[in-house]
Structures are given as structure tokens and as C-alpha cells.
Amino acid sequence: MKRIIILFLVATGLQACLRLDSQFFNVQELTTYELDNYTGERELPELPEAYDVDAENVHLFSLKSNDNGDVxxxxxxxxxxxxxxxxDTVIVYCHGNKHHMDFYWNRAKLMAHVGGEHRYGVLMMDYRGFGMSTGTTTESGLTTDVNTCMQWLKDHGLTGDRTVLYGYSLGSAPATTLAADPQSLRASKLILEAPFASAEVMVQDAALAALPASYFTDIRVDNAEKIQFVDQPFCWIHGINDDFLKIDTHGEVVYNHYQGSYREAHRIPEAVHNNVPAVMGYGEYVRVVGEFVGK
Amino acid sequence: MISMYAQIISPFICRMRILLFLFIALLAACSPVSMVKPLQKKQWAATATVGGPLVGFGGAVVPVPFTSVGAAYGVDSVSTVALRAHATAALFGVAQIDGAYLRQWRGQEGGIPGISTVVQATYMVDRWEGNSRFYPSLDVNAWWDVGKKGSFIYTGITSWYELKKIGTADRVQEHRWIPALNLGFTRSRGKWNTSFECKYLAPFTSHESLTVDYKAPGSNGAFGVYVGFTRKFGKP
Structure with a gap:
């Protein structure tokens, strides 16, 4: 019996390093981007042709991104x-936690119509591990990769006062981080759609009890904390019926923690996590975002 | 097992459920197969349990495979103390230990069941950041003997208490009392007891707005299934 107990303790000690972080990111590799020709699952699949973009205004490129030596x-x-x-003013669009840019292509096209077709430039990227981007996705890598893209924009003449950060779902993490703690550019505005409050809120929502997130993951997404250091104007959009990141425990918490100069909220009745633009109506969605960007 | 699920299920929400159902399972695992009847005076026993709440995953209903091992000792004919360690939690770097004291208040008399209570303290701490939690709980159980070999059926209620008033992000902790209803059967054969138990976890809390796809009758709580093994040692 004693040997069994010792064996159990040793085995447990050796294996007590399981983490669920690799399960957090829902990546899918691609060998090529197909954009309009992509036939797989995508968000906003019913986007009208009126929101199409001309091929000459679509520029796919790659960058080297160095996250603490992980290039x-x-x-x-x-x-x-x-x-x-x-x-131009440029919207840096940080997509959510699914697959790749083909999946979010319609959202990017919609963004390209904010204020009128190509009124503003739009930059969307696949974080490391997503789509054709190489490497393994990490929390710090998200921020680094978005910042690398902002550096590219800066190198092409963009300035912070013409930069708008847009974070959707998981993308709210790097967007909020870079708004609160600017690196290559200090964005002039922040838009969050269906943001996380924090990994710990997700845990406690599910567990009922006040368990710490550290029990299973090293991921420390904490937009509720970081938003307190954002003083740029802030626009928040959230579906009232969000079935994944609940509006009252995630979105409202982020919104209420904001202490900056200007904020506006758009709580969308009937909308769930991934259909806010469709439920709002694409025209209305574009108008709301455009008005905020143009303020 | 996690990798297998990940290959089957691709949507974001389902992927996140892998993360989240384990969290709730951690809590549920804090109350594995119930202690119902005391050991005899100065008797030792080794215990092992497996089971957890049922969750929907990729179209299937699966129990969360949580495990615990422990030891119990009969202080006298109506009191038993027990210590239990949670093996699955340990694999994730969380040391989770329960200390429990069972007291039998009355034995069965005819159709009137025997009654016992268990006061339990659970302590958890992770190796990553040293975050710790303490949860007290109270079980009240009633049992009826079945046959003459010591088998019995039982039912009861487990009450978990969340001591924190404020959760993360300064949120008021909504759930301070987390109950579970238990129904089980223990088959006794010589030195071995085998228990089968069903739990209805958090039966008064809606699961409709939770991310985790718990399985339960109606829209509240989660249904769990558990199996426990007890090996008794020595002559009392």
C-alpha cells in the first residue's frame, strides 16, 4: 500500500504540468488564401454583394514578427x-478565435465600407498559428503580431492619430492591450465588439464558484483590467443575447471599467456572439462604426 | 481524450468548452461518491472514485472523468474521518485535498432510514501561481439497508459554500450556496464496497446562460454519475 501511494505521488508530480492553453486557440492552417472564392465556413455568409471590394484594393502580404525571439x-x-x-485613417481589425482570415473575410469587407467604400484603410492579420501564419499561437504573440502590423503601417506613413483599433471577441485582447500600452503606434480610438472581460470571468461564469483561472491555464486575458488604462475614445458593441461571452459578465464589465475621456455603448437586442452586424443590419452597423471613427 | 475531442469538434465555442467544462468539473469533483455509513471502530479503508457531471460534446453526452483516492478510519462505531486527494486535478497542477468527518446520528429502524452527516473541508492550491481556495461543505444523507450483506441505498443533499463575496473584476459573487442532490446504491461484498451514485448538481441554478453544455432534466444544473470503490482492512 505504501509503495502504491509513493508511486502515485511521484507519477502525479511528474505529470502535474498539463495545461489547456493549446486548446484555447481554435486555429486552422491554410496553404493559400481564397477570400471571395473560399467555400468553407465563414462569418456573415449572407453579406450582400454591395459590400464586395475591388481586387486592386486587396493586398495580401507577409511580415516577420518577433515575439521575444520567437520569429x-x-x-x-x-x-x-x-x-x-x-x-488615410486606418482601421486595424483584430479578428476572433477561429480558423483564419478567410473565415473573417466578410467582416473585413464590411469594415472596408465604413464611411463609404475604402473611405478608410483596413488591415486584418492572421495571428501566428492562424491560416498561413507560422508558429504556435500564444497570448503574447497576439499582441506582438498586431503590433508588427502597426509597425508596417507606421513604416508606410501612418500616424497614431489616424489609427483605430478594432477588436472582435478574442481580438479584443491585443486591441485593448495595444490601446492601453501603445508600442509602435498609439491608436486614437478603440472599438471592441463582444469582448472578453477576462479568462477568469469565463471560469467563474461556468464554475459558479470563484475559482482562479490559474488552475488550468496560463492565459491571462484581462481586458477588464487593461481597459482602465485606455484613455482614447472607446466604442463598445455587444449582442444582448450573446451566448458565449455574456453581455452582463463580460461586455458590461469592460465598459464599466473604462475610465477614459469618451465612451459609447451599443447593446444589440436579439444578437448573439457572432451575428451583431447582421442583426443590426449591415448598413446600420457600418453607420455606427463610421460615426465613431469619424468623430 | 482532449485531443480526440479537438479533432472532432472545430467550432470556437466547442473548443472553449474543453477548457470550461473542466473548471466546473473541478468543483463537481470536490463531492465525489458520498460517505454515508461509518466504518466500524478502528477500521481502516482505502477509497477510490471516478465520475463527474455529464456534458454535451460533439453530439455525445460524456461524463467528466474525475478521480480521487483516499483513506478513511473509524474513530468509533458512529464516527469516521477521511482524507481524500483528487488525482485528475493534480495532473493539472492543482493540489486538492478533502478532509471529512462523518457522524451517524441514528441507525435504520424498520422503514425509518439511518441518518448521517458529513462535514468536509476542501483545500485547493495550484503550483503555477499559488492561488488557493477553501470550501466547506455539509452532507446530510439517509440510507436503507438492502439484503443482509451490508448493501444499502441512500439519498441526500450536499451543500457547498462559497466564502468569497466578491469574484473577479469586482463582481458580486452570485452563488454562495451550491447544493447537489444525491441518489446511490452501495453493494457490499466482504471487504469490498462498490457504490454507484447519481448527482443533480446545482439544481436551482439555470444552466441555459452558461457556456458549458451541461446535461440535466429541464434547464437547471448538471447531472453527474459517479462510481466509488472501498476496500476495508483489518478486523474491527
Whole structure:
């Protein structure tokens, strides 16, 4: 009996390093981006043709992104005229936690119509591990990869006062981080759609009890904390019926923790996690985002 | 097992459920197969349990495979103390230990069941950041003997208490009392007891707005299944 107990304790000690972090990110590898020709699952599949974009305004490129020595090739798409980056306002669109840019392509096209077709430039990227971007997704890698894209924009003449960060779902993490703690550019505005409050809120929502997140994951997404250091104008959009990141325990918490100069909230009746633009109506969604960007 | 699920289920929400159902399972695992009847005076026993709440996953209903091992000792004919360690939690770097004291208040008399209570303290601490939690709980159980070999059926209620008033992000802790209803059967054969138990966890809390796809009758709580093994040692 004594030997069994010792064996159990030793075995447990040796194996007590399981983490669920690798399960957190829902990546899917691609060998090529198909964009409009992509036939797989995607968000906002019913987006009308009126929101199509011309091929000459779609620029796919890759960058080297160095996250504390972990250098990876990440892919990004710029929608608009790259020659006008030095004068245009640009929306840096941080997508959610699913697959790749083909999955979010319709959202990017919608964004390219904010304020009118190609009124603003739009940059969307696949974080490391997503789509054709190489490497393994990490929390710090998200921020690094978005910042690398912002550095690319800066190199093309963009300035912080013409930069808007947009974070959708998981993308709210790097967007909030880079708004609160700017690196290459200090964005002038922050938009969050269906943001996380924190990994720990997710845990406690599910567990009923006040368990710490550290029991299973090293991921420390904490937008509720970081938003307190954002003083740029802030726009929050959330579906009232969000079945994944509940509006009252996630979105409202982030919104209420904001202490900056200006904030506006758009609580969308009937909308769930991934259909806010469709439920709002694409035109209304574009108008709301456009009004905020143009303020 | 997690990898297998991940290959089958791709949507984001389902992927996140892998993470989240384990959290709730951790709590549920804190109350594995119930202690119902005391050991005899100065008797030792080794215990092992497996089971957890049922969750929907990829179209299937699966129990969360949580395990615990422990030891118990009969202080006298109506009191037993027990210590239990949670093996699955340990694999994730969380040391989780229960200390329990069972007291039998009355034996069965005819159709009137025997009654016992268990006061339990659970302590958890992770090796990653040293975050710790303490949860007291109270079980009240009633049992009826079946046959003459010591087998019995039982039912009862487990009450978990969350001591924190404020959760993360300064949120008021909504759930301070987390009950579970238990129904089980213990088959006794010589030195071995085998228990089969069903639990209805958090029966008064809606699971409709939770991310985890708990399985239970109606829209409240989670249904769990558990199996426990007890090996008794020595002559009392």
C-alpha cells in the first residue's frame, strides 16, 4: 500500500504540468488564401454583394514578427490603397478565435465600407498559428503580431492619430492591450465588439464558484483590467443575447471599467456572439462604426 | 481524450468548452461518491472514485472523468474521518485535498432510514501561481439497508459554500450556496464496497446562460454519475 501511494505521488508530480492553453486557440492552417472564392465556413455568409471590394484594393502580404525571439511569418491583408496610408485613417481589425482570415473575410469587407467604400484603410492579420501564419499561437504573440502590423503601417506613413483599433471577441485582447500600452503606434480610438472581460470571468461564469483561472491555464486575458488604462475614445458593441461571452459578465464589465475621456455603448437586442452586424443590419452597423471613427 | 475531442469538434465555442467544462468539473469533483455509513471502530479503508457531471460534446453526452483516492478510519462505531486527494486535478497542477468527518446520528429502524452527516473541508492550491481556495461543505444523507450483506441505498443533499463575496473584476459573487442532490446504491461484498451514485448538481441554478453544455432534466444544473470503490482492512 505504501509503495502504491509513493508511486502515485511521484507519477502525479511528474505529470502535474498539463495545461489547456493549446486548446484555447481554435486555429486552422491554410496553404493559400481564397477570400471571395473560399467555400468553407465563414462569418456573415449572407453579406450582400454591395459590400464586395475591388481586387486592386486587396493586398495580401507577409511580415516577420518577433515575439521575444520567437520569429514567425505572419500574413496580413490591407484593404485600400497602400499609397494613401500616409494620409488615410486606418482601421486595424483584430479578428476572433477561429480558423483564419478567410473565415473573417466578410467582416473585413464590411469594415472596408465604413464611411463609404475604402473611405478608410483596413488591415486584418492572421495571428501566428492562424491560416498561413507560422508558429504556435500564444497570448503574447497576439499582441506582438498586431503590433508588427502597426509597425508596417507606421513604416508606410501612418500616424497614431489616424489609427483605430478594432477588436472582435478574442481580438479584443491585443486591441485593448495595444490601446492601453501603445508600442509602435498609439491608436486614437478603440472599438471592441463582444469582448472578453477576462479568462477568469469565463471560469467563474461556468464554475459558479470563484475559482482562479490559474488552475488550468496560463492565459491571462484581462481586458477588464487593461481597459482602465485606455484613455482614447472607446466604442463598445455587444449582442444582448450573446451566448458565449455574456453581455452582463463580460461586455458590461469592460465598459464599466473604462475610465477614459469618451465612451459609447451599443447593446444589440436579439444578437448573439457572432451575428451583431447582421442583426443590426449591415448598413446600420457600418453607420455606427463610421460615426465613431469619424468623430 | 482532449485531443480526440479537438479533432472532432472545430467550432470556437466547442473548443472553449474543453477548457470550461473542466473548471466546473473541478468543483463537481470536490463531492465525489458520498460517505454515508461509518466504518466500524478502528477500521481502516482505502477509497477510490471516478465520475463527474455529464456534458454535451460533439453530439455525445460524456461524463467528466474525475478521480480521487483516499483513506478513511473509524474513530468509533458512529464516527469516521477521511482524507481524500483528487488525482485528475493534480495532473493539472492543482493540489486538492478533502478532509471529512462523518457522524451517524441514528441507525435504520424498520422503514425509518439511518441518518448521517458529513462535514468536509476542501483545500485547493495550484503550483503555477499559488492561488488557493477553501470550501466547506455539509452532507446530510439517509440510507436503507438492502439484503443482509451490508448493501444499502441512500439519498441526500450536499451543500457547498462559497466564502468569497466578491469574484473577479469586482463582481458580486452570485452563488454562495451550491447544493447537489444525491441518489446511490452501495453493494457490499466482504471487504469490498462498490457504490454507484447519481448527482443533480446545482439544481436551482439555470444552466441555459452558461457556456458549458451541461446535461440535466429541464434547464437547471448538471447531472453527474459517479462510481466509488472501498476496500476495508483489518478486523474491527
Amino acid at each position: 514567425q511569418t505572419i500574413y496580413a491583408i490591407y484593404l485600400g490603397d497602400t499609397a494613401r496610408i500616409a494620409t
